Amino acid sequence: MQTELTEPSDLMIRATPIWCVDASADWCFVRQTVVVDHGRMTRATLLITAASTEPSRQYVYRAHLNGQVVGVGPARPIGGETRVDRYDVTDLIVDGSNAIGALLYTTDDHRCAAELVIELVDGNLTRVGTGTDWQAISGAACYPPAASIGTACYPAPAEDLDARHYPHGFDTAEFEQEWPAAVARPAFDRPVGSPLAPVRREAFPVARELSADRERIVLDFGRSWAGGAIIRAVAQAGDRIELRFGEVLVDTDSPDPHVRFELTAGNVYRDTWTLTEGEQELATWGLRVFRYLEIRFLDGHPDLTDIRAAALIYDFDDDAAEFSSSDLVLDRVWDLCKHTVKALNLNLYVDSWTRERLPYEADAYLQQRAHLALDRDPALARYSVDFTIAHRTWPTEWPLFAVLAIHDLWYSTGDFDQLRPQYERLTELLPTRWIDPGTGLVRKPGSDGSTGDMDRGGFDRDLVDWPPSERDGYRFGAVNTVLNALSYRCFRAAAELADAVGDPGVADEYRAIAGRLSSAIDRLLFDSGYGSYVDGLDDSGRRLGHHAIHAAAYALWAGVVPEDRVGSVIGFLAGRGMACSVFGAPVLLEGLFDHGAGQVAIPMITAPGNRSWRHMLEVGAGAAMEAWDVEFKPNLTHSHPWGATPAFLLPQGILGVRPIEPGFRRFLVRPQLGALTQAAARIPVPTGSIEVDGRRTADGADYVITVPAGTRARFGLPAAEATDQTIDLDGRPVRTRLDSRWLELDNDLAAGRHTIRCTATR
Numbered sequence: 001m002q003t004e005l006t007e008p009s010d011l012m013i014r015a016t017p018i019w020c021v022d023a024s025a026d027w028c029f030v031r032q033t034v035v036v037d038h039g040r041m042t043r044a045t046l047l048i049t050a051a052s053t054e055p056s057r058q059y060v061y062r063a064h065l066n067g068q069v070v071g072v073g074p075a076r077p078i079g080g081e082t083r084v085d086r087y088d089v090t091d092l093i094v095d096g097s098n099a100i101g102a103l104l105y106t107t108d109d110h111r112c113a114a115e116l117v118i119e120l121v122d123g124n125l126t127r128v129g130t131g132t133d134w135q136a137i138s139g140a141a142c143y144p145p146a147a148s149i150g151t152a153c154y155p156a157p158a159e160d161l162d163a164r165h166y167p168h169g170f171d172t173a174e175f176e177q178e179w180p181a182a183v184a185r186p187a188f189d190r191p192v193g194s195p196l197a198p199v200r201r202e203a204f205p206v207a208r209e210l211s212a213d214r215e216r217i218v219l220d221f222g223r224s225w226a227g228g229a230i231i232r233a234v235a236q237a238g239d240r241i242e243l244r245f246g247e248v249l250v251d252t253d254s255p256d257p258h259v260r261f262e263l264t265a266g267n268v269y270r271d272t273w274t275l276t277e278g279e280q281e282l283a284t285w286g287l288r289v290f291r292y293l294e295i296r297f298l299d300g301h302p303d304l305t306d307i308r309a310a311a312l313i314y315d316f317d318d319d320a321a322e323f324s325s326s327d328l329v330l331d332r333v334w335d336l337c338k339h340t341v342k343a344l345n346l347n348l349y350v351d352s353w354t355r356e357r358l359p360y361e362a363d364a365y366l367q368q369r370a371h372l373a374l375d376r377d378p379a380l381a382r383y384s385v386d387f388t389i390a391h392r393t394w395p396t397e398w399p400l401f402a403v404l405a406i407h408d409l410w411y412s413t414g415d416f417d418q419l420r421p422q423y424e425r426l427t428e429l430l431p432t433r434w435i436d437p438g439t440g441l442v443r444k445p446g447s448d449g450s451t452g453d454m455d456r457g458g459f460d461r462d463l464v465d466w467p468p469s470e471r472d473g474y475r476f477g478a479v480n481t482v483l484n485a486l487s488y489r490c491f492r493a494a495a496e497l498a499d500a501v502g503d504p505g506v507a508d509e510y511r512a513i514a515g516r517l518s519s520a521i522d523r524l525l526f527d528s529g530y531g532s533y534v535d536g537l538d539d540s541g542r543r544l545g546h547h548a549i550h551a552a553a554y555a556l557w558a559g560v561v562p563e564d565r566v567g568s569v570i571g572f573l574a575g576r577g578m579a580c581s582v583f584g585a586p587v588l589l590e591g592l593f594d595h596g597a598g599q600v601a602i603p604m605i606t607a608p609g610n611r612s613w614r615h616m617l618e619v620g621a622g623a624a625m626e627a628w629d630v631e632f633k634p635n636l637t638h639s640h641p642w643g644a645t646p647a648f649l650l651p652q653g654i655l656g657v658r659p660i661e662p663g664f665r666r667f668l669v670r671p672q673l674g675a676l677t678q679a680a681a682r683i684p685v686p687t688g689s690i691e692v693d694g695r696r697t698a699d700g701a702d703y704v705i706t707v708p709a710g711t712r713a714r715f716g717l718p719a720a721e722a723t724d725q726t727i728d729l730d731g732r733p734v735r736t737r738l739d740s741r742w743l744e745l746d747n748d749l750a751a752g753r754h755t756i757r758c759t760a761t762r
Contacts, residue, residue, distance in 0.1 A: 015047070015129030017111040018182035020136040026157075027139025028110065030182060031101040031170050034128045036118060038095035043119040046087040048102065049074045049191060052109040056156040057357035058287050059199070059347070061112055064101040064171030065092045069283075071198040072312055075347040075383070078390050081190040087198055089116075100128070101171035103139070103285055105157060111185040135179035141165035149288060151266040153356045158268075159228075159284055163276040164237055195379050197315030199347050203230055203308040210249075211256050216296040217304075218249075218257060223339050224291045224622030224639055225311035226346060226353050228284025231295075232306040235275035239300030245269035245290035247354075247638040248620060259294035264630065265355040265637045275302055283310050289344070289353050289639040291622030314345040314380060320684040321374040323650050326677040329606045330650065333613040337644035340623040341370050344641040349384035352626065354637040361388040361398035363642040365405040366586060370641065372412050373648035376684040381409055382418045389425055395463035396446055396483060399429040400490045407493035410500065413686055414663020423501050426494050431487050432513070439479075439524065439541075440516030442487045447480040447536070464550050467633050470581035472548040479537035481525050481551040488517040489558035500662070518560050525551070531568035547572075549579040549588070557591035563740055566595055574600045578611040582627060586645040593653035596718035596741050598672025601653060605646060613646055651681035655692040660714065664690070669705055669749075670716045670742065687711055700725060700758040709751045716744035717758070728757045 020028045036044075050060035053076045063070040070092070074083040092098075104112050115129035142165040143157070150156040169175045207222030224247060244261035246269060251257045261269045269288045295304065323334040349364040349371075350357050368381040385405045392399055403426060410419045434444035446461045464482050465471045474482075491514035498507035525533050527543065533551035534543045552569050555561050561569050573588065574597070580588055585604075592601040606614040610629040616638075619629070624643035627633035652658055656670030664685040671694045673679055680693035688708035695702050707713045722743035727734055735746040745756075 014127060015113040015115040016131040017113040017185040017187060018130045018132070018134055018136060019110040019112065019185050020138045021180050021183055022138045022140075023110060023183065023185075025110070025138035025140055026105055026107050027143040028104045028112070028136060029101065029139055029167055029170055029179075030104070030112060030114075030130070030134055030136045031099060031175070031179070032128060032130075032134045033097050033099050033173055034116060035097055036093055036095065038093065040120050040122075041090075041093065041118050042121055043088070044090045044093045045117045045119075046070060046089045046100070046114065047084055047117065048087070048112070048114040049082050049084045049188070050102075050104055050106070050112040051082060051188070052106050053077070055107045055154070056105075056150065057154045057350075058156065060106045061102045061104050062285055063087065063114070064099075064103070065089050066094060066098055067169070067172045068092055069201045071200045073194070073199060073347065075194055075196055076387070078383075078387050081192040082188040083194040084191050085194050085196075085198060093118075097173035099171050099173045099175065105139075105143075105285060107155070111188070113188065113191075130182065132181050132184055134182040136182035137167070137179045142167075147268065147270075149267055149269055149271075149286065151355050153358070156286055159271045159286060160273070161271070161282065162274045163280055163282055164274060166276070166282070168276075168280065196347050196383055197377065197379065199312050199314050201227065202311050202313050204311055205308055210292075214297070214301065216294060218259060219293045219295070219307060221291055221293070221309045222622070223343070224289055225309045225343050226287055226289050226639075227310045227312040228286060228288055229293055230281065230283040230306075230308045230310045231304055232279070232281045233275060233302045233304050234279050235277070235302030236300055237275070237277040239275040239302045240298040241273050241275070241302065242296040242298055243271045243273065243284075244294040244296065245288045246292050246294070247290060247622065249292055252620070259292045261294065263354060263637065264635045265352075266635070267354055272298070287312065287353060289623070289637070291620075291638075311343065312346060313342065314347060315377065316342045316345070317375050317377075317684070318342070320376060320682075320689070321651070322682040323680070325654070325679040327606065329614055329617070330602070330676075332617055333605060333646050334650050336613065336617060336621070337370060337624060337647035338374055340641050340644040341367070341374055341647060344623060344639055345371065345380060347380070348387065349380070349641070351642070352637050352640050354639050355635075358393070359384055359388045359391065360393050361385075361405070362395070362401040362583070363640075364388050365401040365408070366583075366642040366645055368405055369408060370644045370647035372409075373651060373683060376686060378409055378413050378415075381405075385409065386418065386422065389422060389429070392459070394459045394461055396431075396444070396460045397463055397486055400431065400486050403429050403490045404493055407497055410497065411659050411662050412664070414665065416500070419497060420501060423497065423503075426497065430490060430494055430510075431483070435513060440520040441479050441524065441537075442484050442517070443479050447476060447478055447483060465581050465584045467581070467627065469632060470584065470627075472550060472576075472579045473546060474548040474550055475535045475544045475546040477536040477538045477544050479525075481521070481533050481536050482554045484517060484521055484525070485551075485554040485558040485560050488514050488521065488560045491517065492559070521555065521560050522562055522565075526565065530572075532572040533569075549573065549576045550584060553580065553584065553588040553591055556595060557587045559594070566741070570595060570597045570600065578604050578607065578628075581632070582625065582640070582643045586649060589645075589649050589653065593649070593656075593672065596672065596720065598653060598718070599674040602672075602674040602676070605649070651683050654679045655681045655694065656716075657681065657683050657690055657692060663687075664708075664711055666712045666714065666748065668716070669703075669713050670718075671703060672718055672721075673701070685711070699760050702758070703756040705749060705754045705756065707749050707751045707754065711751060712748040714744060714748050715756060716742040719743050722758065724761050725758045726761055728759070730754055
C-alpha cells in the first residue's frame with residue numbers, strides 16, 4: 001500500500017517504454033483509455049518521459065489527457081539519466097472513461113514511457129503504464145518530411161502538417177479509430193524524477209492585426225513567446241496556408257509590413273498546413289521564438305475563426321515581484337525583462353532558444369539572478385547551473401561564473417541543496433593553477449588572444465566581452481585585468497562557501513589568494529596617471545597601453561578597487577557610457593550601484609541612442625536582445641533571457657535590496673533614486689516579500705519598507721545624498737553612522753512595516 005507519491009522514478013520502473021510499429025518513425029502518436037471511479041479517487045498523477053532530447057535540444061513529448069494538453073518535456077539530462085516529469089492531473093480526470101495520449105518527435109532513440117497513477121480513498125493505487133496494451137501509430141502521414149526550423153547547431157522539424165491525416169480527437173475517450181498495438185522498447189537505464197516544475201502550454205490572444213487581405217494576414221502578439229500557434233478554422237479539404245513566425249518585422253514603416261521569418265540567426269520559421277474538411281483546431285508542436293505571425297493563403301481561403309499564441313511556460317508566479325517608478329521608460333524596461341524571463345525560461349537556462357539552445361555558465365548566472373528577482377522557486381536555477389558545471393564551455397571566465405552562481409543561489413535561498421553536492425567541484429572551477437607565484441596574478445595561455453589550452457580541447461580562451469567588436473579595443477596580454485578581477489571576486493565567494501560547509505582551512509587559503517590578487521591588481525594594473533586600470537600586462541610584465549572600459553568595470557564590480565581610487569574609477573566609467581555589450585552591461589551597472597553611483601547607472605539603462613534597453617523597446621523587441629542593435633551583431637536574436645538583467649538591477653540597484661546573510665535573513669536597503677522622484681519594488685525572498693517604496697518630498701525623501709517575518713534589514717543612503725539631513729524612523733529620530741560612501745542607521749530594522757523620513761536641514 002502506498003499513500004503518497006514521493007519519488008516518481010520508482011513508479012516509472014513499472015512502465016514499459018513504447019513506440020509505434022515503425023521503430024524508425026520520428027513522429028509518433030500513443031494513446032490509452034482508462035476507466036476511473038471518480039468517487040473513489042483522491043488524486044491523479046501523470047508520470048511521463050521520452051528519449052532523446054539531444055538531437056533538437058528540446059522536449060520530445062507533448063502529453064494530452066481528455067482533450068487537453070498537459071505539458072511538454074522532458075528536460076535535457078545532466079548526465080546519462082532520463083528525467084521523469086510529474087503532473088498533477090486530478091482536475092482533468094472524469095468519472096468513467098479517460099484518454100491519455102502523447103505526440104512525440106525525435107530523430108534518435110525512439111522511446112516513451114508514461115504512467116497514470118490514481119490514488120484511491122482506501123490508500124491503494126491504480127497504475128496505468130505504457131506497454132503493448134497501448135496503441136501507437138507513426139505520424140509520417142500527417143507530418144511528412146520537411147525542412148528544419150533550426151540552425152547549423154541543431155535540427156528541428158518544420159511542421160508541414162496535413163490535417164486530413166491527423167488523428168483529431170486521439171486524446172479523447174470518444175476516439176473511434178483502431179490503431180495497432182504499441183511496440184515495447186528497451187527500458188530506460190536510469191529514470192530519475194525531475195526536480196523541475198512542469199512546462200505547460202498557455203494560449204495568448206493576438207494583440208493587434210497589422211495587415212489583412214485576401215492573400216495574407218499579419219499579426220502581432222505584443223511580446224515574444226516560445227512555442228507556436230493554435231488556429232481554429234473552417235475549411236474545405238485541401239485548403240493550404242503558410243505560417244511564417246518571426247521576432248521582428250521587415251518594412252516596418254510600410255502600412256503593409258512582412259514578418260522576417262528567415263531569422264538573422266539562421267532559423268527559417270515557415271510551416272505549410274493542408275487543412276481538412278469543416279471545423280478544426282490545429283496547433284504547432286515544436287518550439288519557435290516569435291512575436292509576429294504572418295499567415296499566407298496558398299490554396300483556397302479558409303475562415304480562420306481564432307488564432308492564439310501557443311506559449312510554453314515554465315511555472316512562474318506573476319505576482320511575486322513588482323517594480324514601478326516615475327520614469328515610464330524604466331518601467332517598460334523592467335516589464336520587458338520580466339516577460340523575457342517568464343516566456344523564455346522553459347526547462348533549462350539556455351543562451352537562446354533560437355540559434356544554439358545551449359547553456360553557458362555566464363549566461364546562466366545572469367539569467368538565474370534575473371529569475372530569482374522575480375520568482376522565489378530556485379529549482380530551475382539549480383538544475384541549469386548544475387548542467388553547466390557538467391558541460392562546461394570554452395571561455396576562460398565561464399567556470400568562474402558558475403562559482404558565482406552557486407554562491408548567489410546559496411545567498412538568495414539560504415539552502416545547501418546545490419552547494420554541498422557541488423562543493424568538491426570548486427577546485428576545478430577556480431583558476432588556482434594559473435596563479436603566478438611571483439606576482440600573485442592570474443597568468444595563463446589564452447589570455448593573449450591565442451587559441452587557449454589545447455590540452456583541454458582549445459578551452460580557456462579569454463572572452464572579456466562578446467561580440468569582439470564590443471570589447472572597446474581591449475588589448476590582450478599574458479595577464480588580463482578582467483580575468484584577474486573576476487578571479488578575485490570568485491576566490492572571495494569560494495571562501496564564503498568553504499566556511500559555510502565547514503572547511504575553514506580551504507576558506508583561509510582562498511582568502512589569502514584573494515588578498516594577494518587584490519594587492520597585485522592595485523600595484524601592477526592601476527594606472528594612477530590615467531585614474532583607471534590598464535587592460536593587462538604583456539609577456540615581459542609591462543603594462544599594456546590601453547584602458548578599455550571592461551578593465552575598470554570589472555575591477556569596480558569585483559570590489560577590488562581601493563576606497564581612495566573609487567572616485568576616479570567612477571568618473572572614468574561615467575565618461576565612457578555604455579561602451580560594452582548587453583552582457584557587459586550588468587557588470588558595469590552593478591559596480592556603479594554597489595558604490596553609490598546610481599545617478600550614473602540609471603540614465604545608462606534608458607539612454608537615447610542605440611546602446612540601451614530603451615533602444616530594444618524602440619526597435620520593437622518582444623524580449624531582451626543579445627546585442628544593442630543589429631549594427632553591433634548582424635546575426636542577433638531578440639530572445640536572450642540573460643539580457644534581462646534590469647529585472648534584478650532595478651530593484652537591487654535603485655532600491656538597494658541585497659542579502660547580507662544567506663536566505664535574506666539579513667539584508668540591505670540602500671535606495672539610490674538618482675533623478676527619479678519615486679521608485680517602488682516588491683522582491684520575493686524565502687520568507688515572504690520585501691517591499692520598498694521611495695518618494696522624493698519637497699524637503700527630502702520618504703521610504704516605506706516592509707521587512708518579512710524572521711528577517712532584519714540594514715538601511716542606508718549614499719553619503720553624498722544624505723549629508724545635512726535628519727532621519728526619523730517611524731516618527732522618531734534615530735542615530736546614524738557615516739563612512740566614506742554610505743550613511744546608515746545604527747540599528748537594523750525589525751520585521752514589520754517602517755517609514756523612514758529624510759529631511760534636509762538646510
